[in-house]
């Protein structure tokens with residue numbers, strides 16, 4: 001008999017990148033990764049496929065299925081396939097969305113339900129095992145799973161705060177990729193004292209100011225141009241940042257006010273796509 005399960009989880013944007021201090025903050029966006037899992041009740045391997053990306057590494061999604069099966073003492077073979085609206089390896093948490101949705105689709109296939117935070121932690125463990133993360137990216141994983149804005153302690157895998165927020169989100173996704181596992185960790189740690197200030201702002205719900213401070217600091221540490229951030233400030237946006245380890249940038253914009261920034265970003269001479277979306281406060285899908 002074939003067991004089938006499906007799910008989706010969200011992409012996300014950064015308020016605080018946790019690599020400097022192991023404390024982070026992120027928001028879920030309305031871009032999704034959809035996952036289908038098919039399992040046979042015989043021991044064997046799990047084979048992953050990424051739609052439109054035949055050369056991408058499937059270790060993360062295969063490991064996510066394996067960890068869920070291991071938790072329930074099951075030894076099945078099968079396939080896991082993903083289809084995504086989130087640009088891969090851009091800083092928009094494609095890995096967190098793939099891991100979360102795979103954990104949930106596997107639970108759906110085997111007819112089990114796990115505590116939400118345990119499901120998130122399983123995806124984080126899969127990301128650590130697959131070598132796609134520096135801190136485990138629990139902040140990104142919570143934003144991708146629960147939606148809204150989250151503040152987290154990545155070291156202790158604790159969700160410190162979650163807030164719902166009705167804002168539009170503008171994304172600038174350059175054509176090139178930037179894998180988190182290849183980021184400059186020692187440079188990121190040099191800005192820790194100032195990232196602590198941004199984290200305090202996020203704890204006080206000053207998300208826009210926290211995000212912009214994070215953006216200037218990480219652009220400095222990792223050598224990214226701040227032109228896209230300055231263009232956002234020029235049109236009155238409060239919250240704009242390099243997302244994760246880049247190269248994408250995201251801006252939090254008041255509802256209906258995204259067009260001015262969209263025009264400005266489209267007219268700058270950096271090649272990439274401008275995507276208009278919004279904060280998703282509903283989170284991942286599971287039945």
Ligand SMILES: Nc1ncnc2c1ncn2[C@@H]1O[C@H](COP(=O)(O)OP(=O)(O)OP(=O)(O)O)[C@@H](O)[C@H]1O
Pocket residue numbers: 033050056057058059060061082083084087088089090091092093094095096098132133137140178179180181243244245246
């Ligand atoms: N749709 C997907 N299906 C399966 N695996 C994926 C998918 N998207 C990303 N991954 C896995 O995640 C890896 C990219 O992880 P990485 O953390 O570098 O990107 P990101 O999550 O988009 O960036 P960031 O953590 O800075 O937001 C890919 O190499 C692949 O292994």
Ligand SMILES: O=C(O)C1=C[C@@H](O)[C@@H](O)[C@H](O)C1
Pocket residue numbers: 014016017018019024025091132133134135136137138139140180181243244245
């Ligand atoms: O790999 C990691 O641990 C991280 C990567 C980026 O997305 C960061 O934004 C996140 O806070 C931590």
